Amino acid sequence: MALKLKVERLTKRFGGLTAVRDVSFEVRDQEILGIIGPNGAGKTTLFHLISGFERPDAGRVFLEGQDITGKSPEAISRLGLTRTFQLVKPFGKMTVLENVCVGAFLRRSDLTDARAVAEDVVELVGLKPFADQPAATLPIGHRKRLELARALATEPKILLLDEVMGGLTPAEIGQMIDTIRRLREGGLTIVIIEHHMRAIMSLSDRVVVMHQGEKIAEGTPKEIAQDSRVIEAYFGGELRFA
Amino acid sequence: MLLQLTVSGILLGGIYALIAVGLTLIFGVMRIVNFTHGDLVMLGMYLTYLLYKGFGLDPYISLFIVPLALFLIGVLIQKLVVQRVVGRPHEVQIFATVGLSMMLSNAVLAYFKGDYRSVQTTYSTDTIQIGPVFLGVPQIVAFGISAVITLVLFLFLKFTYTGKAIRATTQNRISATLMGIDVRRVYTMTFAIGSALAGIAAVLLMPLYPTYPSIGEAYLLIAFVVVVLGGLGSIPGALVGALIIGVVETVSAYYLGSGWKQAAYFVIFILVLIMRPQGLFGQRGAEQL
Amino acid sequence: MLKKGGFVLSAGLVVLLMVALIYQIKNKYYLDILFMTFFWASLAAAWNISGGYAGQFSLGHAAYVGIGAYSTALLYINFHVSPWIGMVVGGLFSALLALFIGVITVKVRGPFYTLITIAVAELLYISAIQLKELTHGSEGVSLPFKPGWVNMTFRERETYVVLALLFVALIYFITKTMERRRIGYYLIAIRENEDAARALGVPVKEMKLLATVLSAFLTAVGGAIYAMYIMFIEPDSVLSFAFSIQPALMSIIGGLGTSLGPLIGSFVLSPLDMFLRESFSHINGLNLLIYGFLLVLFVLFWPEGLWPNAVRVYRKWRSGGVETKS
Ligand SMILES: Nc1ncnc2c1ncn2[C@@H]1O[C@H](COP(=O)(O)OP(=O)(O)OP(=O)(O)O)[C@@H](O)[C@H]1O
Numbered sequence: 091m092a093l094k095l096k097v098e099r100l101t102k103r104f105g106g107l108t109a110v111r112d113v114s115f116e117v118r119d120q121e122i123l124g125i126i127g128p129n130g131a132g133k134t135t136l137f138h139l140i141s142g143f144e145r146p147d148a149g150r151v152f153l154e155g156q157d158i159t160g161k162s163p164e165a166i167s168r169l170g171l172t173r174t175f176q177l178v179k180p181f182g183k184m185t186v187l188e189n190v191c192v193g194a195f196l197r198r199s200d201l202t203d204a205r206a207v208a209e210d211v212v213e214l215v216g217l218k219p220f221a222d223q224p225a226a227t228l229p230i231g232h233r234k235r236l237e238l239a240r241a242l243a244t245e246p247k248i249l250l251l252d253e254v255m256g257g258l259t260p261a262e263i264g265q266m267i268d269t270i271r272r273l274r275e276g277g278l279t280i281v282i283i284e285h286h287m288r289a290i291m292s293l294s295d296r297v298v299v300m301h302q303g304e305k306i307a308e309g310t311p312k313e314i315a316q317d318s319r320v321i322e323a324y325f326g327g328e329l330r331f332a
Numbered sequence: 333m334l335l336q337l338t339v340s341g342i343l344l345g346g347i348y349a350l351i352a353v354g355l356t357l358i359f360g361v362m363r364i365v366n367f368t369h370g371d372l373v374m375l376g377m378y379l380t381y382l383l384y385k386g387f388g389l390d391p392y393i394s395l396f397i398v399p400l401a402l403f404l405i406g407v408l409i410q411k412l413v414v415q416r417v418v419g420r421p422h423e424v425q426i427f428a429t430v431g432l433s434m435m436l437s438n439a440v441l442a443y444f445k446g447d448y449r450s451v452q453t454t455y456s457t458d459t460i461q462i463g464p465v466f467l468g469v470p471q472i473v474a475f476g477i478s479a480v481i482t483l484v485l486f487l488f489l490k491f492t493y494t495g496k497a498i499r500a501t502t503q504n505r506i507s508a509t510l511m512g513i514d515v516r517r518v519y520t521m522t523f524a525i526g527s528a529l530a531g532i533a534a535v536l537l538m539p540l541y542p543t544y545p546s547i548g549e550a551y552l553l554i555a556f557v558v559v560v561l562g563g564l565g566s567i568p569g570a571l572v573g574a575l576i577i578g579v580v581e582t583v584s585a586y587y588l589g590s591g592w593k594q595a596a597y598f599v600i601f602i603l604v605l606i607m608r609p610q611g612l613f614g615q616r617g618a619e620q621l
Numbered sequence: 622m623l624k625k626g627g628f629v630l631s632a633g634l635v636v637l638l639m640v641a642l643i644y645q646i647k648n649k650y651y652l653d654i655l656f657m658t659f660f661w662a663s664l665a666a667a668w669n670i671s672g673g674y675a676g677q678f679s680l681g682h683a684a685y686v687g688i689g690a691y692s693t694a695l696l697y698i699n700f701h702v703s704p705w706i707g708m709v710v711g712g713l714f715s716a717l718l719a720l721f722i723g724v725i726t727v728k729v730r731g732p733f734y735t736l737i738t739i740a741v742a743e744l745l746y747i748s749a750i751q752l753k754e755l756t757h758g759s760e761g762v763s764l765p766f767k768p769g770w771v772n773m774t775f776r777e778r779e780t781y782v783v784l785a786l787l788f789v790a791l792i793y794f795i796t797k798t799m800e801r802r803r804i805g806y807y808l809i810a811i812r813e814n815e816d817a818a819r820a821l822g823v824p825v826k827e828m829k830l831l832a833t834v835l836s837a838f839l840t841a842v843g844g845a846i847y848a849m850y851i852m853f854i855e856p857d858s859v860l861s862f863a864f865s866i867q868p869a870l871m872s873i874i875g876g877l878g879t880s881l882g883p884l885i886g887s888f889v890l891s892p893l894d895m896f897l898r899e900s901f902s903h904i905n906g907l908n909l910l911i912y913g914f915l916l917v918l919f920v921l922f923w924p925e926g927l928w929p930n931a932v933r934v935y936r937k938w939r940s941g942g943v944e945t946k947s
């Protein structure tokens with residue numbers, strides 16, 4: 091099936107502020123869609139709307155053709171869409187492995203099975219040396235990986251990543267890019283919010299640009315880099331890609 | 333009869349308002365649900381009793397002493413316990429203040445034993461008649477003083493620097509800090525003022541009702557009912573809520589018997605929290621902290 | 622870590638050993654202390670399932686103790702229903718009440734949940750006093766002394782102590798089993814971060830309900846055992862605030878959300894409680910004054926409780942005094 095996720099004219103208002111206005115886009119199977127935009131553009135709010143943490147004032151979300159608008163986050167996760175949080179939310183007192191087990195339990199009811207999945211995932215994101223450490227003791231870079239690991243352990247069809255590279259060192263970013271590529275090769279569809287330009291431009295098949303709650307552009311990284319509106323609104327005319 | 337009950341209920345509600353306003357103020361500023369609030373009233377009542385027994389002081393003279401003492405006790409509690417739990421997880425806030433409440437009520441129990449203590453003044457049972465309604469003199473005085481104090485509090489919050497700082501902190505702790513407000517001092521002032529208000533209420537209650545060590549629990553629950561009804565953090569809400577609860581109490585005590593009267597406001601409390609958790613005047617979401 | 626079979630075996634051995642020890646004790650007073658210690662441990666461990674694991678800070682568990690005690694006693698004296706059955710009926714009533722509270726408080730968090738549970742327990746207390754035809758009001762209900770297993774009434778105090786011990790062991794076993802299963806992971810995840818748990822597909826409402834209902838059921842069974850032990854119940858004895866606060870206190874001091882914490886809390890506090898009551902019987906409330914003090918002290922400075930800290934010290938000691946990473 092070609093279409094994994096379809097977002098149709100989503101709008102969300104907080105009091106007088108419209109955080110997301112009339113945003114539509116589609117994500118195809120095994121695609122990596124990048125979402126960029128300045129601080130406060132509404133990217134995280136968009137993820138909240140898709141993943142069920144906030145209810146949109148208007149618009150609809152379809153996952154593999156099924157309308158999931160207004161469903162609870164847990165139901166949406168069960169259907170195969172899992173998101174990570176920009177502000178990491180580790181289960182502090184649980185170990186790294188136990189954290190990941192919580193995700194794995196979504197599709198495995200037995201502890202032995204869940205652990206097996208969790209161990210694989212922990213290895214994949216490079217947290218194996220820290221597996222038995224309480225999550226609260228991890229430095230920020232590792233916590234971001236833990237966010238990713240937990241989400242992966244739910245064995246999603248589509249993964250929403252909210253700034254998983256924030257606070258990482260350049261070397262760590264390189265690893266993270268590799269990991270995400272491998273995940274896509276393994277069959278995952280990924281939507282990724284990222285401020286780190288090089289990462290997003292090299293990873294994404296297509297990019298959606300948001301500004302003040304609206305989608306102002308959409309296209310391949312190349313097209314986006316040359317779009318005058320994007321340059322104008324987002325980069326203030328001083329665009330330089332490495 | 334209903335008129336009589338309503339008017340006495342409103343008079344009673346005036347005193348409840350003082351207790352509830354303190355509680356809601358503390359919540360609004362510090363985001364802490366203060367489980368010791370009822371015990372502050374209890375302490376105030378015992379102080380009033382002691383002053384009466386020891387020095388023959390009329391409760392209305394204690395009005396100049398007890399609230400001051402409670403203010404200081406409030407400062408102490410704030411510095412020793414409450415300050416340490418601001419911003420910490422719920423269980424820490426709940427159980428620190430619950431523990432403190434146990435300490436206060438049981439310290440009093442250990443010292444005074446469980447007996448009822450009351451202050452018998454010459455005017456305790458005086459009544460006056462207005463139209464068809466009979467009203468107790470202490471009730472009227474209590475309501476009058478409560479109204480004046482509430483007005484003073486309102487002016488204080490509106491016009492003094494400290495009052496403005498308290499309101500600013502209620503609105504937004506972070507921007508208050510950015511504006512150069514000493515948030516810690518605001519916390520201390522708020523807690524102390526809330527305690528002093530409980531002290532005033534205690535003095536006003538003393539000619540009317542006896543006190544005993546665990547009475548704090550009853551007042552705590554009343555204050556919570558009021559605050560939840562009015563909307564957490566909302567002072568006008570607390571005032572309206574207090575009057576409503578006062579009336580509910582007198583009416584239900586009359587029709588259901590005094591044994592059931594508490595049940596009436598627990599039911600109201602539960603219903604309000606379920607159906608309109610933000611209260612009559614509160615902001616949505618406050619109950620989720 | 623022990624394998625599962627090994628765990629069951631060693632726990633069983635410990636229980637057997639304790640039973641043997643109990644029958645060595647002839648002193649009635651010590652047996653009383655022991656019964657109360659196990660009884661409080663069971664209430665604390667039951668409270669811990671909802672309060673510790675699911676983060677539902679109830680201060681109204683007295684309601685469940687009361688329902689368990691009253692259901693058992695009233696069914697027994699009015700209809701000659703065996704306390705063993707009455708106990709289960711009480712448990713089911715409590716579970717229903719917990720379900721009701723759980724459903725109405727779905728959107729309410731933190732202190733407000735606590736307040737609602739207090740209010741419900743108060744309502745029950747008032748009702749128990751007022752509904753005199755049903756409960757005999759504050760006069761209380763006396764249970765007849767007719768020894769026999771069917772009546773859960775025994776000549777020897779030892780038997781009650783063993784009963785309480787087995788009940789604690791059962792709850793401990795349930796908790797321990799939960800910890801190794803999805804439900805245990807889910808409950809802790811919810812307590813640590815509800816949003817993150819939901820994002821991972823954890824059905825938060827259902828899990829909380831399950832924990833609260835289980836906790837209420839077990840608490841009511843504890844109340845039933847207590848009623849059969851003291852053979853007299855009144856609102857002030859089985860619906861008092863103490864039954865709400867002490868299990869919470871013991872869990873916190875022992876270690877919230879750990880399987881052993883509540884038991885340790887009770888082993889420390891129950892004897893202390895009995896000692897204080899005995900030695901300072903002329904000072905009312907001294908025990909609760911000290912409890913309050915301990916509660917404040919622990920939540921302010923040692924919120925993890927005794928057990929997790931003991932584990933840490935032990936690990937440190939084993940690794941030769943060097944702070945380990947875990
Ligand atoms: N719950 C909320 N209530 C009120 N306003 C909100 C809420 N959540 C977000 N906002 C506002 O909506 C706007 C969009 O926020 P959002 O977090 O979606 O931006 P973002 O694009 O993710 O920014 P960043 O790059 O900094 O993460 C911001 O102005 C924010 O202040």
Ligand SMILES: [Mg+2]
Pocket residue numbers: 133134135176
């Ligand atoms: Mg964001």
